[in-house]
Amino acid sequence: MSLGGGGQQQLQQLSQEIQALEEEKEELKGDIEALQAEKAEIEEAKEALDVLETGSTVQVPLGGDAYVRAEIEDIDEVVVSLGGGYAAEQTSDDAVDVLEEKKGAVDERIEDVREEISTVEEEQSSLEQQAQQAQQQMMQQQMQAQEQQQNGE
Template identity: 35%
Template sequence: MENKEQLERLAYEYQLLQAQAQLLAQNLELLTLGKNEFQAVKETLEGLKNVEEEKPEILVPIGAGSFLKGRIEDKNNAIVSVGSGYAIEKSIDDAIVYLEERIKEYESAIAKTQEALHQLEHKLQELAQKAQQLQQKQAMSFKVPKK
């Protein structure tokens, strides 16, 4: 009976850790998407620095894969989101530095999340091994009643 209770406890703990791992994996996906978005903006601004035209023509996305033609009036400055619905104007170089800092923050958060996920996966493997050992003990101690 003791083995059965231990197996039930291990199964419950395994389910909890599995749920935590799933949340961490989802968080990791969101962090990666966020980092990629900042990276794309940074690359766009870096590309803009190399454009010689004073007011280059661009395509402005308006949704559903549709665009409007437009012109960049000021290619030396960008309005950058600083969070909580606020945005500020920065020079292109300052905006790139700001974006690089945000990317580094994302990379740090990604690394920490990956490490936490790795530790959880290790714990899950340990629990699975313990459960397997208990099941083997239980199977070996099972006796067929004599008639």
């Protein structure tokens, strides 16, 4: 007679749920890394706008890791992505303002993802406690079954 078969199934299910939460947490951490890279690019763009002047020579990416040298005709004409596939020409100061707004939005998204990670960790901890309790119950049931078997002999 097999006691605790349902407990074993419960443990397996809890283990699978814990594993799924761990994978979700790792994915969320990857999202944070991507957001931090985006934030670093925004910072680089802001710094470049502060340093560059009309007449400066820069490397312009063409794609595929190919670049061409170009001379800045007018630093006060900056095209900035507004999101959703749209871009607009801005003055240098306005471009910095747009970049600041983007950075703020990225910071908010990072904070949201961190909160989500915290929620996942709490859920994971709760499931781990349930698994530990289920395992202890199974052990107690096995010990009781052994005692009953020994007393019955």
